[in-house]
Amino acid sequence: MNGPVSRRQFLTTASLTATLLLPGCKKLSEADTSRLILRGGEGISMRVQRLLMTERTLAREFPRQKISAFFPTTGTTLPTGDAYKRLVDTRFKDWKLKVEGLVQRPLALTLSELHDLPGRTQITQHQCDEGWTAIGEWTGVQVGQLLQKAGLHSSARYVVFHCMDATGSDGESYYESLDLFDAFHPQTILAYGMNGRDLPVEHGAPVRLRAELHIGYKNAKYVDRIEVADSLRRFGKGYGSSAADTGYQWFAGM
Amino acid sequence: MHPALYLGDDGHKGVPSLLSVSPGGAPNRPLRSTLQIGRHVFDSTGILGFRYTIDGEQADLALPLGLVFPPSGELGLARGWHFLMAWVLLVNIAIYVIFGIATGHFRRNFVPTMAQLRPSAILRDLWDHVRLKRPRGVSARSYNLLQRLTYGLVVFVLVPLQVLSGLTMSSSFGAIAPQLYDFFGGRQSARTVHFVIMVGLVVFFLVHMMQVFVAGVRNEVGSMITGRFTVPSEENSK
Numbered sequence: 001m002n003g004p005v006s007r008r009q010f011l012t013t014a015s016l017t018a019t020l021l022l023p024g025c026k027k028l029s030e031a032d033t034s035r036l037i038l039r040g041g042e043g044i045s046m047r048v049q050r051l052l053m054t055e056r057t058l059a060r061e062f063p064r065q066k067i068s069a070f071f072p073t074t075g076t077t078l079p080t081g082d083a084y085k086r087l088v089d090t091r092f093k094d095w096k097l098k099v100e101g102l103v104q105r106p107l108a109l110t111l112s113e114l115h116d117l118p119g120r121t122q123i124t125q126h127q128c129d130e131g132w133t134a135i136g137e138w139t140g141v142q143v144g145q146l147l148q149k150a151g152l153h154s155s156a157r158y159v160v161f162h163c164m165d166a167t168g169s170d171g172e173s174y175y176e177s178l179d180l181f182d183a184f185h186p187q188t189i190l191a192y193g194m195n196g197r198d199l200p201v202e203h204g205a206p207v208r209l210r211a212e213l214h215i216g217y218k219n220a221k222y223v224d225r226i227e228v229a230d231s232l233r234r235f236g237k238g239y240g241s242s243a244a245d246t247g248y249q250w251f252a253g254m
Numbered sequence: 255m256h257p258a259l260y261l262g263d264d265g266h267k268g269v270p271s272l273l274s275v276s277p278g279g280a281p282n283r284p285l286r287s288t289l290q291i292g293r294h295v296f297d298s299t300g301i302l303g304f305r306y307t308i309d310g311e312q313a314d315l316a317l318p319l320g321l322v323f324p325p326s327g328e329l330g331l332a333r334g335w336h337f338l339m340a341w342v343l344l345v346n347i348a349i350y351v352i353f354g355i356a357t358g359h360f361r362r363n364f365v366p367t368m369a370q371l372r373p374s375a376i377l378r379d380l381w382d383h384v385r386l387k388r389p390r391g392v393s394a395r396s397y398n399l400l401q402r403l404t405y406g407l408v409v410f411v412l413v414p415l416q417v418l419s420g421l422t423m424s425s426s427f428g429a430i431a432p433q434l435y436d437f438f439g440g441r442q443s444a445r446t447v448h449f450v451i452m453v454g455l456v457v458f459f460l461v462h463m464m465q466v467f468v469a470g471v472r473n474e475v476g477s478m479i480t481g482r483f484t485v486p487s488e489e490n491s492k
Contacts (some may be wrong), residue, residue, distance in 0.1 A: 034331070037338065038331070038334035038335065038338060040338070041334065041337055041338030041341060042334065042337070042338075044341055045337055045341075049424075049426050049427060049430065052427075053426065053429065057426075057429045057430055058429055059425060059426075059428065059429045060428060060429070060432055060435060062263070066263060068264050068266070069268075070266070070267070070268045071266075072266050072267060125441060127423065127425055127441065128256065129330075129333060130255050130256040130329065131255065131256035131257075131258070131265075131445065132256045132258075132265055132266035132267070133263070133264060133265050133266065133441050133442060134264060134266050135263060135264060212425065213425055213426040213429055214425050214426070215425050243330070246309060246330060247328050247330035247331045247334075248329075248330030248333070249333060249334060252425070253424060253425055253426030253427070254333070254337050254424045254425070254426075
């Protein structure tokens with residue numbers, strides 16, 4: 001056997017290094033430590049994937065015959081409250097999508113104004129973190145187009161999507177966010193149509209986010225306000241989305 | 255959680271599954287759970303298929319909470335650990351493969367020798383293996399045929415397939431390397447491959463551990479770490 005010495009040296013060095021590093025973590029509570037470690041792993045995944053992709057790296061799009069006959073629903077399937085019920089009853093006539101925050105020209109667009117903008121249709125696969133997948137056709141407006149229309153301030157870094165469904169005991173509305181790379185990705189759209197029809201209520205009517213480079217839970221439903229921000233810290237618990245606030249990954253490209 | 259395996263593109267409720275575990279069963283017998291394999295359905299109550307409330311939401315798990323990680327059953331944290339440990343695995347593989355090639359370990363110890371490939375040698379090897387007979391003398395210093403084939407299969411086939419099938423399920427990596435989707439024949443196929451290999455690797459690990467005990471823990475574990483292996487004296491066997 002050759003090389004046992006170098007192997008022994010390696011192991012000694014490695015274990016010594018580990019022992020020296022450990023006390024640095026002691027001040028943090030166990031939950032904080034694991035959260036910190038996991039955020040580190042998430043950061044590595046995000047950076048490595050971004051290195052390997054360009055703005056033109058597209059998620060797979062499928063032919064029409066691959067569309068799933070049944071598309072499961074998750075999370076909220078009907079927002080509570082009279083306000084949403086009234087919107088449904090009037091077929092979202094008085095609904096407006098607001099684009100605000102760090103923009104030059106805040107926007108408030110009705111559903112028919114969204115329909116009049118150039119649209120994008122994509123047949124993609126929804127991948128739920130629980131393991132199921134389903135293929136659907138989504139039609140809507142590219143988020144990048146809306147942001148260009150509104151004009152970003154130079155300090156803009158993130159795009160926050162506020163939703164009409166309240167989740168959790170504190171009644172806070174659901175939110176999700178993307179960085180500018182994802183927000184301007186060609187397949188990131190606010191979809192008003194699904195499988196050739198208006199987006200159904202259980203899938204997030206009148207519009208939902210489709211961020212095809214991400215896993216299912218990132219595709220927030222019932223979006224009615226887009227807020228451009230320089231930091232995610234002041235939203236929710238500061239982790240960037242309702243899902244991330246409860247322990248899920250903010251970067252959901254895995 | 256969605257404890258069901260499929261082949262192809264699509265996999266959700268209503269799509270025929272290869273294998274699934276469902277808690278519940280008949281509505282009037284909510285505590286019975288079932289295991290479906292192909293066209294067969296078995297009662298798996300108490301063994302597989304449990305229903306919990308996690309974070310105020312109903313969650314179906316194939317395994318009891320004590321066997322999942324983290325023990326709270328929170329899927330978000332589980333995913334976080336999974337992907338972090340995937341990086342640890344990748345770094346480990348990289349170091350292992352570089353050393354394996356550089357030191358000639360793979361060439362010397364993984365490729366079967368001509369002597370080992372003689373039919374009589376193969377038969378003797380298999381017979382020794384079945385009887386859990388400990389290798390003796392100089393032959394204990396090198397891997398036997400079954401070891402070489404198993405290690406080769408694990409290191410060069412199963413682990414790479416495991417990494418690639420995992421990457422196929424990633425939304426953004428699937429966009430970076432779309433060939434993977436075609437290679438596995440769909441995301442659900444990749445997921446099934448990922449699950450089957452996981453079971454295979456766990457079985458390999460358990461059997462391997464058992465064999466280390468059969469062959470003598472001190473010497474084997476010591477040799478794994480230091481590279482030194484002591485050949486026991488043959489006096490007792492004479």
